[in-house]
Amino acid sequence: MKHKYSVSSKDVAREAGVSQATVSYILNNARNVKIKPETRQAVLDAIKKLNYYPNQIARGMKLRKSMSVGVVTDRSVTNFYFMKVLEGMKDGFQEDNYSITLLFDKHEKIEDAEFIKYYNSNRIDGVIFVFASISDDEIEHMNSTGLPYVVVDTHPSGRNVHEICTDHLAHIQDVIGYFKSRDIKNIAYAGPMPKCRNDRRLEAFINAMVYHGFEPKDNLIIRSTADDKELPEAFKKLFENKNFKPGAIIAGSPKFGMLTVKSCLAFGMKIPGDVSIVAVGSSNIFDLVYPPLSSIDLPLYDMGLKAAQVLLNLIKGGDKGGGNGSGKAGEETMTILLPSELTLRESS
Amino acid sequence: MKHKYSVSSKDVAREAGVSQATVSYILNNARNVKIKPETRQAVLDAIKKLNYYPNQIARGMKLRKSMSVGVVTDRSVTNFYFMKVLEGMKDGFQEDNYSITLLFDKHEKIEDAEFIKYYNSNRIDGVIFVFASISDDEIEHMNSTGLPYVVVDTHPSGRNVHEICTDHLAHIQDVIGYFKSRDIKNIAYAGPMPKCRNDRRLEAFINAMVYHGFEPKDNLIIRSTADDKELPEAFKKLFENKNFKPGAIIAGSPKFGMLTVKSCLAFGMKIPGDVSIVAVGSSNIFDLVYPPLSSIDLPLYDMGLKAAQVLLNLIKGGDKGGGNGSGKAGEETMTILLPSELTLRESS
DNA sequence: GTGAAAGCGCTAACAC
DNA sequence: GTGTTAGCGCTTTCAC
Numbered sequence: 001m002k003h004k005y006s007v008s009s010k011d012v013a014r015e016a017g018v019s020q021a022t023v024s025y026i027l028n029n030a031r032n033v034k035i036k037p038e039t040r041q042a043v044l045d046a047i048k049k050l051n052y053y054p055n056q057i058a059r060g061m062k063l064r065k066s067m068s069v070g071v072v073t074d075r076s077v078t079n080f081y082f083m084k085v086l087e088g089m090k091d092g093f094q095e096d097n098y099s100i101t102l103l104f105d106k107h108e109k110i111e112d113a114e115f116i117k118y119y120n121s122n123r124i125d126g127v128i129f130v131f132a133s134i135s136d137d138e139i140e141h142m143n144s145t146g147l148p149y150v151v152v153d154t155h156p157s158g159r160n161v162h163e164i165c166t167d168h169l170a171h172i173q174d175v176i177g178y179f180k181s182r183d184i185k186n187i188a189y190a191g192p193m194p195k196c197r198n199d200r201r202l203e204a205f206i207n208a209m210v211y212h213g214f215e216p217k218d219n220l221i222i223r224s225t226a227d228d229k230e231l232p233e234a235f236k237k238l239f240e241n242k243n244f245k246p247g248a249i250i251a252g253s254p255k256f257g258m259l260t261v262k263s264c265l266a267f268g269m270k271i272p273g274d275v276s277i278v279a280v281g282s283s284n285i286f287d288l289v290y291p292p293l294s295s296i297d298l299p300l301y302d303m304g305l306k307a308a309q310v311l312l313n314l315i316k317g318g319d320k321g322g323g324n325g326s327g328k329a330g331e332e333t334m335t336i337l338l339p340s341e342l343t344l345r346e347s348s
Numbered sequence: 349m350k351h352k353y354s355v356s357s358k359d360v361a362r363e364a365g366v367s368q369a370t371v372s373y374i375l376n377n378a379r380n381v382k383i384k385p386e387t388r389q390a391v392l393d394a395i396k397k398l399n400y401y402p403n404q405i406a407r408g409m410k411l412r413k414s415m416s417v418g419v420v421t422d423r424s425v426t427n428f429y430f431m432k433v434l435e436g437m438k439d440g441f442q443e444d445n446y447s448i449t450l451l452f453d454k455h456e457k458i459e460d461a462e463f464i465k466y467y468n469s470n471r472i473d474g475v476i477f478v479f480a481s482i483s484d485d486e487i488e489h490m491n492s493t494g495l496p497y498v499v500v501d502t503h504p505s506g507r508n509v510h511e512i513c514t515d516h517l518a519h520i521q522d523v524i525g526y527f528k529s530r531d532i533k534n535i536a537y538a539g540p541m542p543k544c545r546n547d548r549r550l551e552a553f554i555n556a557m558v559y560h561g562f563e564p565k566d567n568l569i570i571r572s573t574a575d576d577k578e579l580p581e582a583f584k585k586l587f588e589n590k591n592f593k594p595g596a597i598i599a600g601s602p603k604f605g606m607l608t609v610k611s612c613l614a615f616g617m618k619i620p621g622d623v624s625i626v627a628v629g630s631s632n633i634f635d636l637v638y639p640p641l642s643s644i645d646l647p648l649y650d651m652g653l654k655a656a657q658v659l660l661n662l663i664k665g666g667d668k669g670g671g672n673g674s675g676k677a678g679e680e681t682m683t684i685l686l687p688s689e690l691t692l693r694e695s696s
Numbered sequence: 697g698t699g700a701a702a703g704c705g706c707t708a709a710c711a712c
Numbered sequence: 713g714t715g716t717t718a719g720c721g722c723t724t725t726c727a728c
Binding site for chain 1: 714715719721722
């Protein structure tokens with residue numbers, strides 16, 4: 001069956017004995033337009049009676065807006081984080097009645113990217129990148145298209161984009177201080193190879209070690225793929241070095257947190273008896289493992305919420321000509337840093 | 349800045365020296381319409397030259413379609429499964445150029461549900477429910493609206509809906525057979541309280557036990573919330589019963605799989621030495637824990653893909669009047685059962 | 697083979 | 713305060 005025979009604002013207008021314009025005014029709370037209470041009531045009644053819902057497609061057509069934003073994510077990184085960020089975004093868009101269109105990121109050339117096509121086709125009004133690594137080239141291209149976009153990521157990239165990030169790296173220092181206060185020696189780091197650019201996590205670790213008067217030793221640092229071969233080998237080396245048995249390990253990501261726990265248990269170590277572990281990042285499974293894994297938790301929900309708000313401003317602002325004289329969107333970009341927090345569970 | 353000044357099919361037509369209609373014919377590969385090769389080429393060139401992209405909103409307006417489907421999921425259940433299913437769906441929709449609108453399910457009355465509103469507003473043409481528990485009432489309501497929808501869930505509900513499910517419960521029998529072949533005694537079950545209706549997993553477990561000549565004992569069955577109080581208590585009772593020390597445990601969900609491993613380790617048991625564990629369901633984290641957790645894996649990607657295909661058929665079919673004389677969509681519903689498979693890792 | 701024209705349902709400038 | 717009207721960009725019937 002076709003879509004049930006749509007009632008249009010025309011039908012409502014007829015039913016209420018007014019014009020379509022009036023219906024529109026009422027629906028959109030048009031300012032500069034005063035409606036007599038009884039007229040309004042009549043229209044509202046008609047809407048109810050006819051079970052009328054404004055056709056968003058038609059509205060979008062007129063407004064030259066899709067009332068939808070694309071959320072771009074990488075197929076791999078996402079699982080741990082994605083849903084929570086989405087929830088925040090959803091709530092952030094709720095009021096403005098924007099919908100969320102899911103997009104995956106797997107393009108060769110930027111011109112072929114799904115989000116570019118969707119934007120060109122008027123299917124989305126803007127984009128949020130959630131933990132999707134984007135290159136400088138892509139940024140440049142996007143800035144030239146006028147596509148409003150916001151990046152959600154762990155740490156600020158320092159690039160000319162609107163970013164929602166978190167200060168979680170600062171907590172690495174707290175963690176090391178905490179270990180120090182418990183007189184733990186040989187604090188190690190285990191994390192992934194950075195996707196691009198420099199490894200901020202490792203940097204933060206090293207700086208924090210130095211800050212606390214420790215000398216960061218190379219053989220206490222693991223950087224590896226999550227590979228089934230490479231990583232166990234690395235842990236083996238770490239644990240077999242009798243001179244520097246690690247008393248604590250900071251894992252650079254949730255995944256590495258899990259893998260670190262796994263490796264320690266596999267080597268018969270007691271956690272936290274022999275070694276304490278803290279992971280950088282959030283996950284809903286840290287409570288499901290033995291022992292529950294301490295972590296530096298990202299404010300995922302808030303990041304999504306904030307991203308939505310910032311993007312909405314870009315979309316609206318851009319539409320009205322924006323605050324800054326020129327037509328260029330994102331003239332002055334902003335980096336928003338949301339607070340993360342340390343959650344100590346049993347592993348530390 | 350406003351959306352960069354859109355080129356429309358009108359512009360393309362002018363540039364190519366043809367009419368808008370011709371552009372449309374070419375773009376949509378309209379059958380019943382033959383286009384001279386040189387005309388076609390001229391239009392194609394103009395499209396390229398002007399960098400034209402058809403406005404999907406306008407197209408949707410004309411076609412009375414949104415070219416988007418809603419994906420509804422429950423905020424909680426999702427994390428373990430959702431992304432993989434989405435990937436499949438995305439690929440399933442690719443060809444028909446349908447986009448995916450993310451919707452959350454948290455309504456009081458069905459009339460207030462987001463997916464109903466979105467459908468009424470012409471923002472989506474159909475819905476896929478992914479592991480979202482829906483009640484009989486809701487089903488009834490939806491069937492009466494004509495909204496095309498498909499349900500993705502683990503096991504068939506036996507209701508009058510299009511469902512994509514899997515045969516994973518059948519594998520419980522295999523798992524028990526496997527345990528039996530290794531002469532393991534006292535096979536236990538630990539799973540969640542069923543959200544609604546009867547507990548198919550437990551049923552399957554009991555039937556499989558009986559099939560293999562075991563007598564399912566009540567004190568070898570845990571059904572609990574994932575609560576921090578209730579569940580440990582239950583496991584304590586399980587492990588302290590000296591007469592029926594479980595040699596293996598089948599966990600009813602990924603979460604319970606994780607929690608079972610955690611509990612066993614917490615009680616100092618060796619896995620799989622003292623107890624073997626297999627979880628029902630998929631997760632990308634089973635490889636990240638110690639010991640890697642065996643599981644009955646759902647064909648998540650395929651479920652998403654298939655769901656997309658079925659829904660597309662409903663949308664298209666329904667639009668053209670469908671195969672069955674009446675206007676009612678979903679006259680004959682179908683249940684599609686996709687094969688799951690047992691993945692043995694180290695925990696069993 | 698191709699074009700002219702109507703119209704999808706909405707909004708907003710302008711008229712009264 | 714409310715109505716008239718002109719499109720937004722597309723598809724498609726019908727005419728040639």
